Amino acid sequence: MVLLITTPPxxxxxxxxPTSSRTDLALPDVLNLNDPISHAQLIQIARYFRAQTSNPDIAASRERSLDALLRGTKVYIPPPPKKPEPSPEYLALKARLLAAAETDAYNCMTSSSLTPFSTSSSKTPAPNSIFTSSTPTLSALHDKTNNLSDKGGEEDQLTPSLVLNIFLSVLITGFSVYWALSSFRTPEMLVDVVAGVWGGGGRGGGGKGVSEAVKVLVSLGVALGVGVTEVMIYAIYLRKIEVAKGRERRLKERKVVVGSERVGGTGGVGEGGERVGDDGEKEEIWGRGVNGGLRRRVRERWEEKERDLKTEIHD
Known part of the structure; x- marks a missing residue:
């Protein structure tokens, strides 16, 4: 069904x-200019007025023919739908990206050591240039491999060197115990205990008091004990690291900029030595952890400038 624009004719x-004819023709009660009307309804209106040509009350029947009704009209194009409201997830992601961009811009101003793509690993393939960010914080947000960083799983703790170290410790310990039992005289008390438990073997010298099976069993037990001990020690070490990282994440520190430079600005120093901006408010930054890297770099740069200034004054 073709919809047309309502014109003055x-x-x-x-x-x-009349009202009854409008109901029969399925016309709306209220029709305004530029409202949609179907081509079939125009045909029915033209037929109605053509059938009423014998009625003397309708003098302008020719002006209401189908040709006259179609003159000047156009195909009705509905307006585009309204733009949907942004979802909360979109707004949250937008806020995160804006905050990351502001953080990177501030880091670039306060430190010259940050270089583009400095956070990318050499083992990680370079992403497409379309999705590559020149700032570390935005790169971390776009990098899906960093999603586990909040859980302390940014790297695999079970490395091949660790497995090889434990394996060599177990192997060397087992062979060392077997060599000691075979090369040295077994203590009399140990011979009695092992012989009583094993149910065989007698006393003798030169390590001959116990059988080969007992030597292998003792060596294997000592080696396994060393392996279990190393695994437990390493697990305790990883647990302490995880607890320390969690405590560091929960710690929030308020950081105050001790010095800054503003090109063309008129900021001064307020009470307590805090830097005051143009609007009269103290310039403050927020971060995590004690003696954060950003705070330390700002302070070091400020102290270096102070020393250079004093040197120039004395000279």
């Missing part, structure tokens, strides 16, 4: 129709 023809 069409509107006049519809207003000339």
């Amino acid at each position: 069409i509107l006049a023809a519809v207003e000339a129709l």
Whole structure:
């Protein structure tokens, strides 16, 4: 069904129709200019007025023919739908990206050691240039491999060197115990205990008091004990690291900028030595951890400038 735009001739023809005819033709009760009307309804209106040509009350029947009604009208194009409201997830992601961009811009101003793509690993393939960010914080947000950083799983703790170290410790310990039992005289008390438990073997010298099976069993037990001990020690070490990282994440520190430079600004120093900006407010930054890297770099740069200034004054 083709929809057309209502023109003044069409509107006049519809207003000339009686109420009963409007209901029969399925016309709306209220019709305005530029409202949609179907081509089939225009045909029915033209047929109605053509059938009423014998009625002397309708003098302008020719002006209400189908050709006259279609003159000047256009195909009705509905307006585009309204833009949907942004979802909360979109707004949250937008806020994160804006905050990351501001953080990177501030880091670039306060430190010259940050270089583009400095946080990317050499083992990680370079992403597409379309999705590559020149700032570390935005790169970390876009990098899906860093999603586990909040859980302390940014790297695999079980490395091949660790496995090889434990394996060599177990192997060397087992062979050392077996060599000691075979090369040295077994203590009399140990011979009695092992012989009583094993149910065989007698006393003798030169390590001959116990059988080969007992030597292998003792060596294997000592080696396994060393392996279990190393695994437990390493697990305790990883647990302490995880607890320390969690405590560091929960710690929030308020950081105050001790010195800054503003090109063309008129900021001064307020009470307590804090830097005051143009609007009269103290310039403050927020971060995590005690003696954060950003705070330390700002202070070091400020102290270096102070020393250079004093040196120039003395000279």
